[in-house]
Amino acid sequence: MLQTIEIVGATAGPKLLITGGVHGDEYEPMVACRKLAEMLKPEALRGAVTVVPCVNVAAFERGMRTADDGLDLARTCPGKVDGRPTERVAHALSELIRAADYYIDLHTGGVAYELFPLAGYTLHRDPQILEAQRRMARAFNLPLVWGTSPNLDGRSLSVARDAGVPAIYAEYGGGSVCSAAGTAAYVDGCLNVLAEFGMLERVPPQNGVLYVKEDPRDGSGHLQLGHPAPRTGIFEACVALGDRVTQGDRLGTVTDVTGAAATDITANASGVLIMLPGLPRVVKDQATAMIVEV
Ligand SMILES: [Zn+2]
Numbered sequence: 001m002l003q004t005i006e007i008v009g010a011t012a013g014p015k016l017l018i019t020g021g022v023h024g025d026e027y028e029p030m031v032a033c034r035k036l037a038e039m040l041k042p043e044a045l046r047g048a049v050t051v052v053p054c055v056n057v058a059a060f061e062r063g064m065r066t067a068d069d070g071l072d073l074a075r076t077c078p079g080k081v082d083g084r085p086t087e088r089v090a091h092a093l094s095e096l097i098r099a100a101d102y103y104i105d106l107h108t109g110g111v112a113y114e115l116f117p118l119a120g121y122t123l124h125r126d127p128q129i130l131e132a133q134r135r136m137a138r139a140f141n142l143p144l145v146w147g148t149s150p151n152l153d154g155r156s157l158s159v160a161r162d163a164g165v166p167a168i169y170a171e172y173g174g175g176s177v178c179s180a181a182g183t184a185a186y187v188d189g190c191l192n193v194l195a196e197f198g199m200l201e202r203v204p205p206q207n208g209v210l211y212v213k214e215d216p217r218d219g220s221g222h223l224q225l226g227h228p229a230p231r232t233g234i235f236e237a238c239v240a241l242g243d244r245v246t247q248g249d250r251l252g253t254v255t256d257v258t259g260a261a262a263t264d265i266t267a268n269a270s271g272v273l274i275m276l277p278g279l280p281r282v283v284k285d286q287a288t289a290m291i292v293e294v
Contacts (some may be wrong), residue, residue, distance in 0.1 A: 001089065003052065004052050016194065019051075019105050022105060029186060033052065037145055086180065097156060098165065103165050109175070114276050116171075116242050126164065134198065147215070252265050252289075
């Protein structure tokens with residue numbers, strides 16, 4: 001039920017799965033997957049690459065994060081073969097993940113959020129899998145390398161964790177654009193991982209990793225938490241993605257539309273700002289910022 005593109009190399013080697021469009025409003029992953037599928041040539045490839053440019057076609061067709069049933073595919077894995085539409089997609093995705101040797105899941109903040117470029121992985125209990133994931137995330141070469149709690153369920157990476165398949169996810173930007181820089185970074189990142197495992201020849205890139213953070217706290221890596229909006233209103237940020245902030249710094253102000261009520265949002269930690277809303281309007285309790293302590 002998933003539209004896959006498979007490139008089988010001339011020589012045997014590992015099987016890498018790359019997916020985009022787990023969320024239907026994240027466009028750079030879809031374009032990067034399509035470009036990768038065009039670029040990868042069997043004669044220059046060791047092993048095989050399976051690319052799924054858009055896992056969640058029903059959500060893409062709506063231009064939204066989820067399909068009609070409202071289930072978040074990244075909270076529904078491993079799904080059910082005879083379940084609701086998103087559960088069936090989750091089941092098909094999970095089968096593909098279990099059949100892979102390595103897995104890369106590409107995301108953005110969608111319409112709702114913008115994210116600082118990062119490659120993330122679970123702090124897997126198996127040291128060999130953890131080390132492979134560290135290699136993949138560093139090779140991907142985005143500014144933040146972020147290892148987080150292995151205890152989040154329902155995600156594509158949860159399926160990979162349970163199946164013992166080394167896996168990373170990536171985030172880059174968001175909002176309502178399809179950034180050429182984000183697409184190019186994703187194509188490069190995937191090619192770097194292929195080169196890391198000897199699946200193709202590639203001149204190593206200049207190091208782009210600025211921060212490496214491993215945070216084993218329960219719930220770490222959950223992006224939609226932190227700095228809740230006190231009301232529905234307009235968030236005027238005074239910081240930008242990637243800024244270094246200190247606990248207590250003002251990040252911006254949420255003002256109701258008449259101006260009768262305004263509340264400053266202040267940093268709850270010191271570190272790098274990795275998330276901001278993708279739209280100026282925020283709803284009550286929506287996360288307005290996220291900081292990774294580096
Ligand atoms: Zn996503």
